[in-house]
Amino acid sequence: MKRFLRITGGLLGIIRAWFQQLYNRYINPHFEEFNGDAREICRQIVDRLTEGDFHRTSLGHFDFFWIRDFGTVADSLVHLGHKDEARQTLNWAMLQYMQAGHITLCIDSYGNTFNAPAKQAIDALPWLLHAMVVSDYKLRPIERSFLDAHLYRYIGKFLHPETGDIRRGVRFAEMRDGVKYERSAYALTMIARMSICAKKLDLDFPFDVSVYRKLLNEKYWNGRFFKADRRTNAWSSDCGLMPFHLGIIKDDEKVASTCDYIREMGYEKLYPLEYCQQNDEFDYRLGMGKWIMPDYQGHSIWTWHGAFYLHILHAHKRPEYDEEYRKMESLILRHRTFPELLNLDGTWYKTIFYSGDPGMIWAALFLDLPTPQK
Numbered sequence: 001m002k003r004f005l006r007i008t009g010g011l012l013g014i015i016r017a018w019f020q021q022l023y024n025r026y027i028n029p030h031f032e033e034f035n036g037d038a039r040e041i042c043r044q045i046v047d048r049l050t051e052g053d054f055h056r057t058s059l060g061h062f063d064f065f066w067i068r069d070f071g072t073v074a075d076s077l078v079h080l081g082h083k084d085e086a087r088q089t090l091n092w093a094m095l096q097y098m099q100a101g102h103i104t105l106c107i108d109s110y111g112n113t114f115n116a117p118a119k120q121a122i123d124a125l126p127w128l129l130h131a132m133v134v135s136d137y138k139l140r141p142i143e144r145s146f147l148d149a150h151l152y153r154y155i156g157k158f159l160h161p162e163t164g165d166i167r168r169g170v171r172f173a174e175m176r177d178g179v180k181y182e183r184s185a186y187a188l189t190m191i192a193r194m195s196i197c198a199k200k201l202d203l204d205f206p207f208d209v210s211v212y213r214k215l216l217n218e219k220y221w222n223g224r225f226f227k228a229d230r231r232t233n234a235w236s237s238d239c240g241l242m243p244f245h246l247g248i249i250k251d252d253e254k255v256a257s258t259c260d261y262i263r264e265m266g267y268e269k270l271y272p273l274e275y276c277q278q279n280d281e282f283d284y285r286l287g288m289g290k291w292i293m294p295d296y297q298g299h300s301i302w303t304w305h306g307a308f309y310l311h312i313l314h315a316h317k318r319p320e321y322d323e324e325y326r327k328m329e330s331l332i333l334r335h336r337t338f339p340e341l342l343n344l345d346g347t348w349y350k351t352i353f354y355s356g357d358p359g360m361i362w363a364a365l366f367l368d369l370p371t372p373q374k
Helices: 002-027 038-050 067-079 083-100 124-134 141-158 185-200 209-220 237-245 252-265 303-315 321-335 363-367
Strands: 300-302 341-343
Touching: 038 321, 038 363, 067 083, 067 124, 067 363, 083 124, 083 141, 124 141, 124 185, 185 209, 185 237, 237 252, 237 303, 252 303, 300 303, 303 321, 303 363
Parallel strands: none
Antiparallel strands: 300 341
């Protein structure tokens, strides 16, 4: 009965998410525009999404908890003075996870736990542990036992038990959820971060972060950037940026090479940052490819990656930081919100079945950046 209820709740969560998506695309396509400068717009969005028991992901159809999105902004939320709210969100999420008996990407306001798309994600548990570390979340004994059990299951499902490397041929959801990678650099980076966080939280994870640093440098660095996976030699913003953004790789020369490559390719030509240009090298998941959702994660501008890029530029004192910050500022002012993604010309991304979401919690990443000197 428990398994039946869990599966039913997951299906209800997915159905509701898809309904909200189509509702906002066709029935209520208008979104709220905010007054003020770029930072004031972002502050209003973050404040709205912080209200209640947990942090919502957006003011549009992602009106539920998404651990990947929350994890990416948890550090920024703490810096912005929302530490208590971040801990409350984690407490709420853990209650739902423990009741369901598993850890998923998403939880709706009714407590239904589900994955979107409907496949187990390799980065859900790493982002959860990351959020706990950056918010100084104090684990209760029952939560510690729950997480240790899931780390054991995680290793059995995704990792080679002797080397800690990702199992070959295992399929899972990750940040670039429309593509079928072969052991992506992003996924490996998330496991590296999980290794660090598990140690800080005194959880049982047997593989040291050095294992993953070595794999990233030996299997993914192609001399210019961290390539997407072990099958291609292509750039993908999630894979190229996250090793630096999460501090797994701390190499100024590699950062400089990557940032120079981004400018050479023009990924930040209009706004930061285009997802990828070498799209023909990848296989796409059913319903998220070239015909139904063209350029969803290809020749499109993702504000998420633009924000990661800005954080890397600032952390490494890159001279183009001021210019790229101003581009992001103009993007926000153009649409009077913090959008999910845009077409390459800066217009709103829309297809028959999908429209980009407004008011993303990612606005916290922008607010966490310093304003350039005028």
